[in-house]
Amino acid sequence: MSENIDNVVPHSRVRSLREAMRKVRVASAERTDVIVELQETEKARLEILLEELSDVLKELPEDDEQFALQVVPGNPPRLWIDLTSHVVMGRDRRTYRFIKDTRLGRTVILETDEAGPIADCITEYIAERIIERERALEADWLLKRLGQDAEKAMAEAEERRKAEEARARKPLPAGTYWTAIGTFFVGLALGIGGLIAYAWFYNPLG
Structure with a gap:
């Protein structure tokens, strides 16, 4: 009888898989809530920066489609400027980081915790890109024009x-051949006559 009592597992030591799964779900939900809250905070700060750029958006050329200027949700959220540059919040969730991807790697153009300076930097960046595009279009036009002129020449x-x-290759007209020969002999006779006259004048006979 005593052996049966010793083999009974106390209730406090019973393991429940269902209870463990419930605890994991609760912890995961809490972490998710924290992550979502942080992402919403980052997104809100990026939207504040986008509002700073509202006047710039209005002045963009209608035919220039290289700029996105929109906040894209994600982990982390990003404010995309164009295909190679974006703004993301730093680890402290307060610092704006203006980042550009290049062939040599990723570079940070500006890092600040104020929306104004980062908006000014983005505005200058957009202006530079627009001017670069205009120069590229002008160069293409010049190359095309030079190519057309060269082909025409x-x-x-x-x-x-x-x-x-x-x-x-065109054959001479009829009579041209004999006319040329006659002209040659006439010229030859005149030349000989001129020589005889010259000799007679300077060395008269007798």
Whole structure:
């Protein structure tokens, strides 16, 4: 009888998988709530920065689609400026970090806890990108124009070459050959006569 009593497990030591799963779910939900709350805080600060850029948004060229300027939810949320640059909050959830991805890696353009300076920096960045795009378009136009001029010059040169070859291959008109020979002999006779007259004038006979 005493052996049966010793084999009974006390109630306080009973393990319940269901209870353990419930505790895990509660802890996970609490962590999720904290993460969501932090993300909402970061998103709110990014939206404040976006409001600082509202006038810049209105002045963007309508045909320039390289800028996004919108807050995208995520972990962490980001304010995308264009395809290669964005603003994200720092670990303290208060510092704005303006980041740009380049071929050499990621670089931080500016890091500050105030929305004003970061908005000014973004505005200057956008202005630089717009000017770069205008210069690129101008360069493309110049290259196209130079290419067209070069093609035109080559076409004109080819036409002149073909015209000269055609003239060289064109047969002489009838009578031109004998006219040329007659002209040659007339010129030869005049030359000989001139020489005789010159000799007679300077060395008269007798």
